[in-house]
Amino acid sequence: MKKTSIPYWLFLLLFLIPACLGLQDGTETPAPTPNLDSTPTPQASPDDGIVVCMGQEPNSLYPFGELNTAARNVLAAIYDGPIDNVGYEYQPVILTQLPSLENGDAQIVKIAAQSGDSVLDAGGNLIELTPGSRIRPAGCRNDDCAIAYDGVTTIEMDQMIVAFRLRPDLAWSDGAPLTADDSIYSFELQREADADDYLIQRTQSYEAADAQTLQWFGVPGFIDSTYFLNFWQPAPRHAWSEFPSDQLPDVDVSSREPIGWGPYAIKEWIPGEAITLEKNPHYFRIRDGYPRTETIRIRFIPDPDTALSEMIAGRCDLIEPTLNLENHVGLLKEMQDAEEARMFAATGMSMEWLGFSLAHASYDNGYDVGRDRQNFFADTYTRQGIAYCLDRGTVAASVLYNLTDVPATYLPSNHPAFNSDASPIPYDPQIGVSLLEQAGWQDTDEDPSTPRRAVNVKNVAYNTPLLLKYQTTSTAQRRQVTAILERSLAECGIGLEIEFVPPNDLYAPGPDGPLFGRQFDLAQYALGAEGSEPPCGWFTSDGIPSESNSWSGSNITGYRNADYDQACRAAQFSMREDSAYLASYRQTQIILAEELPAIPLYSRLRIAAARPDLCGFDLDPSANALWNVEAFEISAACQN
Incomplete structure (x- = not known):
């Protein structure tokens, strides 16, 4: 997972305004709710698949664009990880381990810096080292030990070096091997697009040591508490490199039918209706029995009342949080008591x-x-x-x-x-x-x-x-x-x-x-x-x-x-x-x-609802709603 740094004010705008606009629709005069007295038991979805109902359609599937929640949901099925954030803790998915100072894949070394070098000053700003610059010398972690550079001597500063090791069994869904070069390609794409400039500007170099190993070198003075996220999500150089980087957000091969390494691949996208995902035969966990389900059909249903009616009728197996269910909690609790659904809530x-x-x-x-x-x-x-x-x-x-x-x-x-x-x-x-x-x-x-x-x-x-x-x-x-x-x-x-x-x-x-x-x-x-x-x-x-x-x-x-x-x-x-x-x-x-x-x-609440025999769904406070979609299956073992 590449690390991003979105200004908080921008995140407020991006997150809040769409949410508020969405909440306004239909809230003043709630639509009639489904009648529980005639609620049938949901039937199994056809073709050994699961139907997920979402409140919005992806705005794009280009993984490095400005994506809505629906897009991130779908991409979670195409790209597993590369690093999951579950229960506010990070877990490696396509890496053999998360780098740390303890396991030796991260280290802080002393590096010589002199006038004219790019460094981070004591305030965290990227600067060119000049006389009077206030910096933190090697070993300094707070403002008390910061010094003013004299402009003459060479001074030692701290530099972070982090190694990321890919699993050796990774492949793209078209069968091509996934290598460290694909992560380098991703870094190049985002550097050219001026995306994630915070981390890119603080990266001295990002290079492949071998086919499965990448090394990140930070700018001197940049001590990053989340250094283990400074890995760029791989992009398929073999499939995308024929297109200029500025065309990738728009061409179908990268924005509508991107290949990935995850449990599913795009089979069909019918605009305004649904996306169908099919099992990826090259998924690295295929030998462990994942994914559990052959196909996932993602339907776009903007109205929560309609989605609940569709779930009762057996045409939605899961309603995830892009559908605002906050005004339906009472109904969902009744349905759960009647063993007609399960409700999930997370903050x-x-x-x-x-x-x-x-x-x-x-x-x-x-x-x-x-x-x-x-x-x-x-x-x-x-x-x-x-x-x-x-x-x-x-x-x-x-x-x-x-x-x-x-x-x-x-x-x-x-x-x-x-x-x-x-x-x-x-x-x-x-x-x-x-x-x-x-x-x-x-x-x-x-x-x-x-x-x-x-x-x-x-x-x-x-x-x-x-x-x-x-x-x-x-x-x-x-x-x-x-x-x-x-x-x-x-x-x-x-x-x-x-x-x-x-x-x-x-x-x-x-x-x-x-x-x-x-x-x-x-x-x-x-x-x-x-x-x-x-x-x-x-x-x-x-x-x-x-x-x-x-x-x-x-x-x-x-x-x-x-x-x-x-x-x-x-x-x-x-x-x-x-x-x-x-x-x-x-x-x-x-x-x-x-x-x-x-x-x-x-x-703020995130609420989801599922048929009672849907196994594997876990609405986590910090993870994407479909973070573990490979574990979804319909089974009587999960019946309330």
Whole structure:
């Protein structure tokens, strides 16, 4: 799996806007649900195959393009791995092992650097070494030991060298051998396309040592905690090299019928209807009895009610999470109790937030209490008081059917880097009111139904009501959530003016967009992370959208904390093997829990449904829904 680095603000846009648009369809007036009284037992799919129903059609099958979830699902069946991310842990698939410092396939060596060389500076920036450059010499892992280069001497810096060893039994689905050269070809394609420039720019060289071994050399100073992912997913040079690289995203051989090494190969793609996959006879696990099923038919059904009806009728064996089933959990539980289906639910690295606007754009030229939006959230007591007045438990129970817990940090509780000492702030209006009063918000009219007013609140004009604009999109789920939170906040004397904003307007770029332009009071939004690395960068000061960075960045709250920035940077510059790795990530969680620039509301759900006798399906929190499609089969052994 090649390692990618998508800016968090871009991931927010790519992930969230399509999701919100999809959730809006049909949520205000739910379609009639299937009648369980006449539910037949699903029958076996024809031709020894399994039918997977997805909510969208792949936008392309070119593996190095900008792919939607449906495309990634299909490609998981064509390309097994090359490295799986299961349970927030990485597993080799077509490599004999994951490289590590312990097994010797990764090493840190000293390399001489001199003026004019490309290196990474102490801030993680790719630079040309010049006099005064602040760098980390060999053995230095934090800012305390960084030095200024004198421009004269040759200095030793650390360089990472990583070896990746392919399994010797790999072949493409057309029978041609898969070799290290195919990974080199992939690297060349993506370098020419300027794709994944973060890693490519930090790669000094990537070369084949032999037919099954690749070596990655990092730029001096680049200490990468996920070095074991710096492997480029192979591409079939023998099948694609006749086409210029800029044509590959469009030609059928690479975008509609790509060959792979996985359990299945493309048999047929009927646009708007289905893709049929057939067993790959050259799959490296074929002798172990995989894949278990001869064919997989992937149907495109955008409407969840239709998909559920098709499953009841025996024409869908699996409904995977691109079909939004969140509004059908009650029905699915009934079907599961009746042994007519099995429901799967998982949370992951995508989380719903309530963000405080700590640095409103109107403050950029200095805060004026008489002119600018009132600085409601300057006092930590105010933010903490609001947190205690949020009934997130009812949200989890009534909106999310207790399928997700109230989060304590920006990481799910089953993540390896989660701070196990953290606990979510409970719903306790009494404590919330006490904190608000400590901040200076008083019930001046002794009427609990009206908002509190500022009596002695830091940076807030006297007698200002605690009346906040709350902006989010109008999906059914978010409407339910805002209704619950509005009631619970009102109990503490916090008033809301709720505004449901079209997604394209809410997530519009700055300076005009309310989120990325930092022109809101409270905002409910989602953030998602690629991979399993803790996304502490969500709240670093360099991620604040502003004119200087073209209004890009995920830290729409405007939160600034030097200690947090340092802890996040220390974690990102540490090796997983170092004690500082976990310690620094946990420190970021401790700081955020105290400072509360935003409050995690709930982890977003991924829900799937399957016929009760479908074996092998495993909805994992960090993996693709079809990550182990080779294990799918219909068998009475899996019947509830």
